[in-house]
Amino acid sequence: MSCMTAPLYLDDLTIGDRFTSPSYTLEKDQLLEFASEYDPQPFHLDDELAKDTLFNGLAASGWQTASITMKLWTETLHVANGLIGIDCHLKWPTPTRPGDTLRVEAEIVDIKVSQSKPNMGIVTYHSLTKNQHDQVVQDTTTKVVVFKKPAVA
Template identity: 55%
Template sequence: MQGSRPDRLYLEDLHVGQRFTSATHTVDEAQIKTFAAQFDPQPFHLDEAAASDTLFKGLAASGWHTAAITMRLNVETGLPFAGGLIGAGGDITWPAPTRPGDTLRVESEVVEIIPSRSKPDRGIAVVVSQTINQRNEVVQILKAKLVIARKPG
């Protein structure tokens, strides 16, 4: 992973349409198989020959592996939110598989901001994050409701 972290942002610093782009991460075959062996041990994530006879037509990373990479990229270089990335729900899709050799980045956009009525120290930002490979193919779309701190005082 490469890139640097911008200053932390509070709910008041955000606006609808605001965009963030993470650094990149290249996925290799060993990472795909190691993750799959521990968390999603299906043949199309573990064995090239077995994967060639599936709908993937070759080795593919688990969607949960792609989600984990997305989370790391957003935490380290993508979404600079004060208080961290605290999820309150979401929706995830995987329109294309992540393959060995793919270099992923995450492009995120704030689509809604909802100040809390009952908790004045926070609110919700709805953020759509697209995980994109080096061929500009979207491999994951995550629409997340994130709890965002308000500025102190």
């Protein structure tokens, strides 16, 4: 599945459903602007200083990669009432570089209907954010609240 437009409810989702986002290219000026505002470290701000770091060159903040992932995910999975996150585990195995074109591939790995609030459930999805070389730049497992379809009177 990809780029759904109708809002999805808990009833519409099943374990194993897969989604692929559109792509997004991170330009160098965007990388520098984000880093200067939110993660002002030399390996995110200066080409020369970044060469002698663990990253061996300019790299986006992991938090910028996470923000782009969220943007792409919300453009792909249109859950009724929004993606309400309650838990997230993430890794950044490869740096995101200026000019990288990112996409998100996600799979629903668990669905649990709430016992105390039967009109909703918790959906767990595993997503990989990949660059244009198919390298994983972010690996995330996230739990979100998803509501059931409202009862028709």
